[in-house]
Amino acid sequence: xxxxxxxxxxxxxxxxxxxxxxxxxxxxxxxxxxxxxxxxxxxxxxxxxxxxxxxxxxxxxxxxxxxxxxxxxxxxxxxxxxxxxxxxxxxxxxxxxxxxxxxxxxxxxxxxxxxxxxxxxxxxxxxxxxxxxxxxxxxxxxxxxxxxxxxxxxxxxxxxxxxxxxxxxxxxxxxxxxxxxxxxxxxxxxxxxxxxxxxxxxxxxxxxxxxxxxxxxxxxxxxxxxxxxxxxxxxxxxxxxxxxxxxxxxxxxxxxxxxxxxxxxxxxxxxxxxxxxxxxxxxxxxxxxxxxxxxxxxxxxxxxxxxxxxxxxxxxxxxxxxxxxxxxxxxxxxxxxxxxxxxxxxxxxxxxxxxxxxxxxxxxxxxxxxxxxxxxxxxxxxxxxxxxxxxxxx
Ligand SMILES: [Fe+2]
Numbered sequence: 001x002x003x004x005x006x007x008x009x010x011x012x013x014x015x016x017x018x019x020x021x022x023x024x025x026x027x028x029x030x031x032x033x034x035x036x037x038x039x040x041x042x043x044x045x046x047x048x049x050x051x052x053x054x055x056x057x058x059x060x061x062x063x064x065x066x067x068x069x070x071x072x073x074x075x076x077x078x079x080x081x082x083x084x085x086x087x088x089x090x091x092x093x094x095x096x097x098x099x100x101x102x103x104x105x106x107x108x109x110x111x112x113x114x115x116x117x118x119x120x121x122x123x124x125x126x127x128x129x130x131x132x133x134x135x136x137x138x139x140x141x142x143x144x145x146x147x148x149x150x151x152x153x154x155x156x157x158x159x160x161x162x163x164x165x166x167x168x169x170x171x172x173x174x175x176x177x178x179x180x181x182x183x184x185x186x187x188x189x190x191x192x193x194x195x196x197x198x199x200x201x202x203x204x205x206x207x208x209x210x211x212x213x214x215x216x217x218x219x220x221x222x223x224x225x226x227x228x229x230x231x232x233x234x235x236x237x238x239x240x241x242x243x244x245x246x247x248x249x250x251x252x253x254x255x256x257x258x259x260x261x262x263x264x265x266x267x268x269x270x271x272x273x274x275x276x277x278x279x280x281x282x283x284x285x286x287x288x289x290x291x292x293x294x295x296x297x298x299x300x301x302x303x304x305x306x307x308x309x310x311x312x313x314x315x316x317x318x319x320x321x322x323x324x325x326x327x328x329x330x331x332x333x334x335x336x337x338x339x340x341x342x343x344x345x346x347x348x349x350x351x352x353x354x355x356x357x358x359x360x361x362x363x364x365x366x367x368x369x370x371x372x373x374x375x376x377x378x379x380x381x382x383x384x385x386x387x388x389x390x391x392x393x394x
Contacts, residue, residue: 024122026052026107029086030192033199036230037174037207038240039097039138043230045089046105046127047192053084053121054107058092061100061134084110089227098139134205138173140288142243144368146171147209151178151300151335152359154215155194162379163362164199169206173242175199178335178357179213179300186219191228209247212236213300213336214255214312217269237276239283244369246292248283248329250320251276252301255312255336269312277319284327293369293391295329302334302341302356305348317349325351330389331372333363340376340385355387 031046044056059070074092076083088105095101109122148167153160160181169175181195196203210229216222231238236251253269256262283289297303303324305317313336324332332354341356348354357363361376361384371390375383 024109024111026054026109026122026125026127028105028127030189030197031088031204032105033196033203033208034135034205035208035210035228036091036232037135037138037209038232039140040095041091041093042095042135042137042207043089043091044103044105045087045196045228045230048086048088048107048127051084051086051110051113052088052107053082053110053119054088054090054105054127056090056092056103056105058095058101058103061102066102066104084113087227089230091230095137097137098142100134100136102134104133135207136173138240138242140241140243140292142173144366145173145243145245146364146366147174147176148172149176149178149298149333149357149363149365150181151213151357152180152338153182153194153198154180154359155182155190157194157198159360159379160194160198163360163377164202166381167202169202172206174207174209175202176298176333177208177210178298178333179211180215180335180359181210181213183215184219185216185222185225188221188224188228191216191221191225196228209240209249209298210236211249211298211300212251214253217254217267233279235276235279237279239286239289241288241292243367244293245367245372246289246295248280248289248295248297248299248324250280250297250299250316252299252303252312252316252320255301255310257311270315273312273315273319277323280320280323284323289327294331294367294372295327296365296367296372297324297329297332297352299332299334301336302343302354303332303350304341304343304354304356305350321349321351325349330391331355331374333357333365333374335359342385342387353387353389355385 029047029049032044036043056074057071074090076090105127108124112120258267301313303317303321329352334356337356338359340358343354364375366373374387376385
């Protein structure tokens with residue numbers, strides 16, 4: 001009897017030990033996804049189910065073994081102190097333009113951090129990466145630029161996945177999410193689940209360029225959008241360059257006046273757009289922008305100024321468009337209308353064509369110094385609208 005009790009106790013301790021070890025093993029909850037890509041770096045973002053101390057190791061994608069010698073370590077650092085938590089954002093820097101890098105996330109679960117001078121951890125391991133874990137930095141000297149774009153998915157995982165299946169990510173420079181990928185961010189986890197979770201296997205290697213839509217401004221956790229998509233400006237509007245194309249990512253904010261009852265007093269987009277306008281006037285003077293043979297604007301709400309335009313749309317048509325016209329913009333890519341809209345040059349004060357992509361289509365963009373081509377594809381992969389522009393300045 002005593003021997004039997006001993007065996008049961010030993011078995012229970014063994015199982016308890018196993019489950020405790022399992023609980024201490026670090027895992028991803030959502031992500032990783034790559035964003036904020038530039039010529040010299042990018043940011044890797046992910047969440048973990050429990051507090052974990054993590055780092056990102058980087059090595060050139062040069063076919064060499066994943067050894068200790070060729071790796072660089074990067075941590076999430078706040079004012080000189082490395083950070084543990086459940087939300088992780090690690091900025092990788094010091095890279096070379098147009099080069100591919102492998103990365104792996106390592107972590108150890110924080111089991112007790114009550115002692116400021118002695119923190120206890122579980123074992124350190126590499127967190128699992130199921131798919132591609134290489135990232136290519138941008139390069140303004142590249143001969144071409146390619147990306148694909150989704151918009152107005154509104155949390156529909158089925159449509160997201162139908163539109164992204166069979167994408168050849170190797171030939172793409174980035175993945176544009178042109179707003180309203182979710183209907184609101186009442187819970188930050190909905191952004192993780194329906195955007196970065198739905199894009200799992202793509203966004204871990206292909207950088208995300210996220211143009212905030214009016215729906216991403218809604219909900220209790222909407223202010224947390226920024227930490228999920230860090231940018232060079234710290235704002236949802238920014239400029240970057242890939243190959244011959246300079247991109248302006250703009251944010252029209254909400255579509256209705258700030259005082260509209262739907263916003264419960266939270267909307268302050270008039271001053272936000274005004275501040276952005278001042279930034280826009282300045283950034284179009286940047287040589288990186290001026291020298292680009294092609295100039296493309298990514299903005300969720302198309303800057304269409306006509307009798308049907310709602311408040312925010314009319315504001316950007318009245319205020320952003322004159323600056324964009326003077327800056328020689330070649331194309332604006334948008335969404336918002338849940339149908340394909342093409343506004344030809346000059347049809348509403350625009351000195352460039354405006355394409356609002358349908359919510360049921362994927363838009364693919366390719367460009368070289370001679371011009372660009374835009375093709376839309378439906379969920380079955382059938383090509384739809386095609387637009388081509390030859391660059392007359394070359
Ligand atoms: Fe929208």
